[in-house]
Amino acid sequence: MQTPWEYRYAHRMQNMKSSVIRELLKLTEQPDIISFGGGLPAPEVFPLKQFQEACNYVLENFGPQSLQYSTTEGYRPLREMIARHTARYSVEVTADNILITSGSQQALDFIGRLFLNRGDYIVVESPTYLGALQAWNSYGAQYIPVRADEDGMVVDELEAALRIGPKFIYVLPNFQNPSGSTLSLERRKKLVELADKYGVPIVEDDPYGQLRYEGEHIPSVVSLDSEYRGPNGGHYSGNVIYLSTFSKLLAPGLRLAWVIAPPEVIRKLVMTKQAADLHTASFNQYVAYEVAKGGFLDEHVKTIRATYKERRDVMIEMMEEVFPAGMRWSHPKGGMFLWGIMPNEMDAAEVLKRAVEKKVAFVPGEAFHATGGGKNTMRLNFSYSSPDTIREGIARLGETLKELMVERV
Amino acid sequence: MQTPWEYRYAHRMQNMKSSVIRELLKLTEQPDIISFGGGLPAPEVFPLKQFQEACNYVLENFGPQSLQYSTTEGYRPLREMIARHTARYSVEVTADNILITSGSQQALDFIGRLFLNRGDYIVVESPTYLGALQAWNSYGAQYIPVRADEDGMVVDELEAALRIGPKFIYVLPNFQNPSGSTLSLERRKKLVELADKYGVPIVEDDPYGQLRYEGEHIPSVVSLDSEYRGPNGGHYSGNVIYLSTFSKLLAPGLRLAWVIAPPEVIRKLVMTKQAADLHTASFNQYVAYEVAKGGFLDEHVKTIRATYKERRDVMIEMMEEVFPAGMRWSHPKGGMFLWGIMPNEMDAAEVLKRAVEKKVAFVPGEAFHATGGGKNTMRLNFSYSSPDTIREGIARLGETLKELMVERV
Numbered sequence: 001m002q003t004p005w006e007y008r009y010a011h012r013m014q015n016m017k018s019s020v021i022r023e024l025l026k027l028t029e030q031p032d033i034i035s036f037g038g039g040l041p042a043p044e045v046f047p048l049k050q051f052q053e054a055c056n057y058v059l060e061n062f063g064p065q066s067l068q069y070s071t072t073e074g075y076r077p078l079r080e081m082i083a084r085h086t087a088r089y090s091v092e093v094t095a096d097n098i099l100i101t102s103g104s105q106q107a108l109d110f111i112g113r114l115f116l117n118r119g120d121y122i123v124v125e126s127p128t129y130l131g132a133l134q135a136w137n138s139y140g141a142q143y144i145p146v147r148a149d150e151d152g153m154v155v156d157e158l159e160a161a162l163r164i165g166p167k168f169i170y171v172l173p174n175f176q177n178p179s180g181s182t183l184s185l186e187r188r189k190k191l192v193e194l195a196d197k198y199g200v201p202i203v204e205d206d207p208y209g210q211l212r213y214e215g216e217h218i219p220s221v222v223s224l225d226s227e228y229r230g231p232n233g234g235h236y237s238g239n240v241i242y243l244s245t246f247s248k249l250l251a252p253g254l255r256l257a258w259v260i261a262p263p264e265v266i267r268k269l270v271m272t273k274q275a276a277d278l279h280t281a282s283f284n285q286y287v288a289y290e291v292a293k294g295g296f297l298d299e300h301v302k303t304i305r306a307t308y309k310e311r312r313d314v315m316i317e318m319m320e321e322v323f324p325a326g327m328r329w330s331h332p333k334g335g336m337f338l339w340g341i342m343p344n345e346m347d348a349a350e351v352l353k354r355a356v357e358k359k360v361a362f363v364p365g366e367a368f369h370a371t372g373g374g375k376n377t378m379r380l381n382f383s384y385s386s387p388d389t390i391r392e393g394i395a396r397l398g399e400t401l402k403e404l405m406v407e408r409v
Numbered sequence: 410m411q412t413p414w415e416y417r418y419a420h421r422m423q424n425m426k427s428s429v430i431r432e433l434l435k436l437t438e439q440p441d442i443i444s445f446g447g448g449l450p451a452p453e454v455f456p457l458k459q460f461q462e463a464c465n466y467v468l469e470n471f472g473p474q475s476l477q478y479s480t481t482e483g484y485r486p487l488r489e490m491i492a493r494h495t496a497r498y499s500v501e502v503t504a505d506n507i508l509i510t511s512g513s514q515q516a517l518d519f520i521g522r523l524f525l526n527r528g529d530y531i532v533v534e535s536p537t538y539l540g541a542l543q544a545w546n547s548y549g550a551q552y553i554p555v556r557a558d559e560d561g562m563v564v565d566e567l568e569a570a571l572r573i574g575p576k577f578i579y580v581l582p583n584f585q586n587p588s589g590s591t592l593s594l595e596r597r598k599k600l601v602e603l604a605d606k607y608g609v610p611i612v613e614d615d616p617y618g619q620l621r622y623e624g625e626h627i628p629s630v631v632s633l634d635s636e637y638r639g640p641n642g643g644h645y646s647g648n649v650i651y652l653s654t655f656s657k658l659l660a661p662g663l664r665l666a667w668v669i670a671p672p673e674v675i676r677k678l679v680m681t682k683q684a685a686d687l688h689t690a691s692f693n694q695y696v697a698y699e700v701a702k703g704g705f706l707d708e709h710v711k712t713i714r715a716t717y718k719e720r721r722d723v724m725i726e727m728m729e730e731v732f733p734a735g736m737r738w739s740h741p742k743g744g745m746f747l748w749g750i751m752p753n754e755m756d757a758a759e760v761l762k763r764a765v766e767k768k769v770a771f772v773p774g775e776a777f778h779a780t781g782g783g784k785n786t787m788r789l790n791f792s793y794s795s796p797d798t799i800r801e802g803i804a805r806l807g808e809t810l811k812e813l814m815v816e817r818v
Contacts (some may be wrong), residue, residue: 002747003610003648003671005606005673005674006673008610009524010523010526010529011526012526016680016681016684017680038478039478040477041477043476045475046472046473046476048468048475048476051472051476052469055461055464056465059460059464060461060671063455063457064452064453064455064457064459065662067455067457067660067662067663068452068455068461068660068661068662069448069454069662070451070662071655072800102664102686103686103687103691106685106687108685109686113569114419114422115417115419117419117420120419126541131687135684135685135686138522138681152515168417178442196410199410199412201414208710227546237411238412247478251476251692252476252477253476253477253478253690253691254690255686256766262412262414264414264415265414268414268418268422269424271422271425272425275540276514276515276518277510277511277512277518277664277686278512278514279664280664281664281690283662283691283693284693311664373744406462406534
């Protein structure tokens with residue numbers, strides 16, 4: 001007889017939904033569709049030559065080690081390099097503060113596994129990163145959304161949320177996915193103070209921090225927390241768990257990211273990773289270290305910034321030209337995403353259907369809202385498509401919006 | 410104030426222990442210790458040249474794609490190659506039956522996440538693979554151990570276990586880790602029938618199937634299940650979830666393994682993987698495909714077999730020479746491990762302490778017993794050390810055992 005699998009699945013699977021974005025990407029995989037839906041880096045900026053040199057160097061000099069099982073914590077020279085990089089941004093850390101993960105998504109999953117009992121609350125921005133919601137839904141998380149504007153989470157509204165007793169606060173302070181907003185310095189400081197006052201940890205997710213196209217660098221939340229606590233004797237032991245990644249600076253296909261946290265949290269995450277996948281691919285860690293160790297990424301990031309800045313500017317210029325009155329959009333100072341806001345009564349899912357007929361796609365914003373809402377919003381990616389493609393895609397989207405607005409009248 | 414992290418962790422973390430083996434490996438990392446503790450392939454057999462050629466070929470021909478985000482299911486040509494490979498062993502499967510995972514450990518973790526509610530029972534061999542217990546402990550699994558002998562699980566004792574109502578049966582039919590035993594054909598058939606009778610799925614973990622050094626290949630449980638059910642219209646839709654890996658044939662540092670299961674189970678595992686780490690590293694999948702596609706592994710596995718067979722034989726010969734009366738050990742027909750059994754009253758943990766003084770190490774067998782027992786057993790790895798090192802290590806271990814046995818008299 002056939003096995004009735006659906007009755008064997010664990011209860012947690014009832015909360016699991018396939019990512020709206022990934023499903024949408026399948027829909028828009030027809031080659032003639034211009035998709036602003038994904039969150040892909042521009043493949044033109046991948047440093048292929050440096051990669052190839054690094055692969056050859058690693059195999060010639062560290063062949064057997066780079067292909068063997070290795071430690072769960074991650075390749076030590078890579079962790080030490082990340083520690084030095086972090087120190088440049090005023091956070092004193094050692095390799096014991098660092099775990100290498102298979103992408104930031106894995107770090108989000110591990111944080112869920114380490115902290116969340118069914119029903120636990122998490123404070124999130126509204127909107128927030130969909131991948132985090134996906135990771136934490138399977139642990140039965142509940143969410144307390146705090147309103148965000150162009151300066152990020154409205155921290156004045158955070159205190160009420162903290163009195164609910166959440167497990168942690170989740171923020172993406174730089175060029176947030178999806179909205180593109182950046183948390184102001186003043187709000188970052190207030191966030192650190194409030195989190196300390198209520199004894200609630202902060203998870204700071206920072207994939208795009210290096211991708212700033214205008215304005216001054218703002219210190220990370222972990223560095224402000226470190227400063228707030230004063231000298232710590234060499235390693236970080238504060239209240240923030242910080243995530244970043246090589247996906248946007250180097251290449252996402254390597255699946256390499258890192259977590260910075262107090263050593264005792266890292267030790268627990270290491271146990272979690274041991275049971276989950278033993279360790280991140282050794283070869284990838286050796287190669288990334290070889291590519292990055294001489295400071296190459298410092299130069300390379302300038303190329304990425306120049307490329308993405310142009311694309312952002314082209315997208316915004318074109319929107320100004322073709323989008324109908326009533327449409328608003330964010331002006332992100334970095335990152336990969338721009339946030340579109342339609343008149344309240346419009347539904348982005350409906351707009352998408354019509355847009356796909358015109359061969360252009362985006363992600364409706366509702367999925368980024370942990371507890372619903374945002375039906376009139378959309379996320380647009382500007383890093384992946386060439387300037388010409390962006391012009392053409394925004395023209396098509398403008399046309400779609402105009403038609404639908406006329407029909408509504 | 411300091412964050413009291415230990416009170417923030419989820420309840421499931423109370424079941425998490427760091428792997429005995431990994432902790433032990435740290436202890437034995439002194440360079441002058443001969444360790445039979447790990448489960449490492451011999452680095453001498455890694456095909457470095459083929460790897461290097463494949464890396465260069467991939468970067469020259471598929472550079473951007475191989476470094477970009479990719480699908481959660483895995484690289485399609487690799488999945489199709491695995492489907493063809495599987496068909497050679499009489500299981501009709503398509504790419505829809507296959508998910509690429511970051512090592513088999515990740516597949517074990519995902520199976521736990523997909524199936525296990527807290528308190529669910531799993532039928533396991535006694536002893537069984539420690540990594541599986543580690544993965545499933547965090548989901549609150551309980552275990553029903555079934556006795557195993559040199560022909561694997563004693564299937565006559567399985568029926569009583571199935572009437573308890575387990576979520577699934579977990580078996581390693583070929584050259585089991587840790588015992589080295591192989592499930593006989595007759596028992597495999599009985600296993601398939603009993604599992605079908607009670608409607609309980611089987612998880613077949615087969616990392617070593619290709620590493621046979623003597624005797625005839627025995628059909629996998631999934632192929633017997635497929636045969637038992639008859640023609641299925643092209644894809645597999647039976648009662649077995651089958652795991653295998655590139656770690657032993659190619660290199661573990663790539664973290665590449667695969668799951669074969671009915672398409673509906675694969676779809677659920679894909680959702681699980683999406684939330685857990687998006688996808689397995691694209692570059693590694695491209696490179697593994699390039700190395701393997703022309704049939705290279707069929708040749709390469711002969712080298713591995715010859716290397717490991719010699720090491721197994723040297724270990725057994727030396728044991729016959731130097732181990733004291735009262736010691737017994739398995740004669741595995743393949744794989745990487747050999748199982749030592751001391752007289753009942755002896756404790757392998759105590760023996761290990763003394764052995765480490767003599768600069769030789771192994772893994773005490775107790776940890777492989779899901780519900781305790783096996784204090785007088787030990788796992789010895791023969792794949793990693795050279796023949797000369799094996800001779801020296803077994804001589805040291807023999808001396809340790811003799812001393813302890815004399816002391817006991």
